[in-house]
Amino acid sequence: MRERRSLAALLISAPALFGLTLFVAVPFFLAVALGFTNLRLGSPLPLEWLGFEQYRRILTDSSFTRALINNLLFALVVVPLQTVLALSLALLLNQRLRGIAWFRTIFFMPVVFPLSLVAVVWVLIYAPGPNGMMNEFLQLVSFGNWVPRDFLRDPQLALPAIMLTSIWQGAGFQMVILLAGLQSISSELYEAASIDGAGRWRQFWHVTLPQLRNTLIFVVLVTSILAFRLFDQVQIMTRGGPHDATTTVMYEAVEAAFTRQQVARGAAMTVVLFLVVLLISWLQRRVASQERELS
Amino acid sequence: MGYVKAFLIYLSLLLIGLLFITPIVFMISGSLTPDAGVFAQAGGWDALWSAGVSLDNYRDVFARVDFMGYLFNSLFINGMIVGVGLLVNSLAGYAFARLQWYGRNLLFKLVLAVLIIPLEAIAVPLFYMVSLFGWRDTYWVQILPFIANAFSIYLFYTFFIGMPREMEEAARIDGAGVLRTFYCIIVPNAKPVFASVAVLTFLTQWGAFLWPLMVTSGEDVRPLPLAIATFYSLPPLQWGDIFAFGVMMVTPILVLFLLFQPWFVRGVVTSGIKG
Structure with a gap:
């Protein structure tokens, strides 16, 4: 009887386990293995074991190092800005006011938009010339002092332009999670704080933020990882240009493996991407567990 | 809650909400603008209050x-x-x-x-x-x-x-x-x-x-x-x-x-x- 149940359990989980093995675990080990070779589709050269040669090559390649820096810049700018924006929105929405749910709908709506559609729409928003929507807007708020720019072909502005697009699309996701976090904070904590004479500002620092800490750590983790997976917007809006100003690790990997058929090189790049993701998750765990020790 | 505070909250929500919804409104109104209009005002705010409304663009998509x-x-x-x-x-x-x-x-x-x-x-x-x-x-x-x-x-x-x-x-x-x-x-x-x-x-x-x-x-x-x-x-x-x-x-x-x-x-x- 026990054996039969054991077999049944294995059988019902088999499809999922098979899928995860074939489509996640095998490719993962294959990525690591391929990164040490010279594999190239349709190449006449024999397959060779190169050791760390492929990694030496990509890490000394100026486009790839630029891609790593771009991803890092993207994370350093987008993560704090988007988190602060999302937290502000969540705080504004966490009020008992008539019609507040409408605003939640509006802020969350971009999240259901596919990134490729968002990218295409924002290409037109960033249209060059004085009639471009973003140019016109900046001219309006600067009282006519803004000189129209071609955002996506400007080496200085292309990456910030993609950052803004991404914040617009992603802020609602963080907001919803933070709002749920805010709503789960017990009102007794606020009552106790106000009895102790703490004003709004001190309540925010001493009740809200500490209670929201784990939620904040989580949204920061997710957004940081997304920053390193950046691809769709770059592929559609700038194709990594101008002069690698917006290239990313994933864009370089796809260019290598897909456009130039250099499978081994692309695999090595994605292994680097995975190591970064692993590092971010490890940091998050350390920060989260530190808190447990403190409390 | 005081009226002033509620007013300020609504005002901030309204301003940020406008920024959030503009690209979406822009997309919808652009899709309804006759071809000539979109060409003339590519990307401009004018597209938001376009001269005319037509479904030509939708017909074009199915044709193309x-x-x-x-x-x-x-x-x-x-x-x-x-x-x-x-x-x-x-x-x-x-x-x-x-x-x-x-x-x-x-x-x-x-x-x-x-x-x-x-x-x-x-x-x-x-x-x-x-x-x-x-x-x-x-x-x-x-x-x-x-x-x-x-x-x-x-x-x-x-x-x-x-x-x-x-x-x-x-x-x-x-x-x-x-x-x-x-x-x-x-x-x-x-x-x-x-x-x-x-x-x-x-x-x-x-x-x-x-x-x-x-x-x-x-x-x-x-x-x-x-x-x-x-x-x-x-x-x-x-x-x-x-x-x-x-x-x-x-x-x-x-x-x-x-x-x-x-x-x-x-x-x-x-x-x-x-x-």
Whole structure:
């Protein structure tokens, strides 16, 4: 009887386990293995074991190092800005006011938009010339002092332009999670704080933020990882240009493996991407567990 | 709450809300602007209060590309991923949460370890593998790799493990097998987690772009997110048509979102509770 149940359990989980093995675990080990070779589709050269040669090559390649820096810049700018924006929105929405749910709908709506559609729409928003929507807007708020720019072909502005697009699309996701976090904070904590004479500002620092800490750590983790997976917007809006100003690790990997058929090189790049993701998750765990020790 | 404070909150919400909604309004109004208008004011604010309203752009989309074909592809691919995924992952989550079996703990640790691997990290070798299998340009290559999902298994696991044991005991005494217990006792009492997982899977897969870009070269099996990118690069560049394509492409998910908004929110929030 026990054996039969054991077999049944294995059988019902088999499809999922098979899928995860074939489509996640095998490719993962294959990525690591391929990164040490010279594999190239349709190449006449024999397959060779190169050791760390492929990694030496990509890490000394100026486009790839630029891609790593771009991803890092993207994370350093987008993560704090988007988190602060999302937290502000969540705080504004966490009020008992008539019609507040409408605003939640509006802020969350971009999240259901596919990134490729968002990218295409924002290409037109960033249209060059004085009639471009973003140019016109900046001219309006600067009282006519803004000189129209071609955002996506400007080496200085292309990456910030993609950052803004991404914040617009992603802020609602963080907001919803933070709002749920805010709503789960017990009102007794606020009552106790106000009895102790703490004003709004001190309540925010001493009740809200500490209670929201784990939620904040989580949204920061997710957004940081997304920053390193950046691809769709770059592929559609700038194709990594101008002069690698917006290239990313994933864009370089796809260019290598897909456009130039250099499978081994692309695999090595994605292994680097995975190591970064692993590092971010490890940091998050350390920060989260530190808190447990403190409390 | 004081009137001044409420007023300030509304004012900030209104200003930020305007910034958030403008790109969407811009897309919709651009899609309704006659071709000549969009050309004249490419990207301008004028497009927001366009001179005339016409459905020409929508007609153009159907004349220029097989929109309904793309829509079918997206619905079919996502329907399969969500539907079959619910079945496969809930069964695995159930086996891990409620059954005693040899190797369970080790396998579950492996499932959790797999959670951290994003698609991007394995896209290149996966692309190489499916090329070897000769699977490129098929529906299967866009469906099969995404059915088994470690995160879905994890969500099912956490839900099932919190359900009271007594429910199954009774069924077991009555002699029900594993599958019948699952179907008759567990599933009817676990609707929220099924809804959350369905919404989350749909939300993450509906916009899939990278993988279809790598594995499809023809039109036949191309899904909407890739189709709009290729439509955008298809000459002649007509912004009105592109926006009409965009509006039609986002309508199904927007309607779903507005109808089932609490479920979307709950699905996203569920993803935030992990760890």
